[in-house]
Amino acid sequence: MKAVVLSSLLLAGQMLAQGQNRIAEGQKFLYDMVKDYILRAADKMPEEMYSFRPTPEVRSFGQLLGHIADAQYLFCSAVLEKPNPRPGIEKTKTSKSDLIQALKEAFAYCDAAYAGLTDEDLTKTVKFFGREQAKVTVLSFNTAHNNEHYGNIVTYLRMKGIVPPSSERQR
Secondary structure, three states, X not given: OHXXXXXXXXXXXXXXXXXXXXHHHHHHHHHXXXXXXXXXXXXXXXXHHOOOOOOOXXXXXXXXXXXXXXXXXXXXXXXXXXXXXXXXHHHHOXXXXXXXXXXXXXXXXXXXXXXXXXXXXXXXXXXXXXXXXXXXXHHHHHHHHHHXXXXXHHHHHHHOXXXXXXXXXXX
């Protein structure tokens, strides 16, 4: 009987230890998911379609990727409590290879903001858009922004007959 109780206590302790940062882990999971979709979509779109824009008043596919890359620095510099490097990718990069590299670098910068976060860390506030915001709010905004623009990317891909990564058959 003592062995059963001891085993149950050890198992309960392990389960608690594994799930102590469920909010932080959830934030990173959602960010990683859309990051993967964006990078795979950037790779799937042919180079000659990076200048494609569905209507004259919207960003081209390449500008959209540059905007997403620039935004990673905006959101994650706030969480990291560092000055925004403001690389201006949307205005300076046009080739597929340059934009994919810039996206990878921007996501790597943001990865540092998500790395090792605890649920307690997420409650700390930082200055963002002129006011104090919880870090979880800033990171949620980043993921929402990435998802918003991934939705744009999906439309651009579909208009060119390309199946977006989130709709590919699971292997």
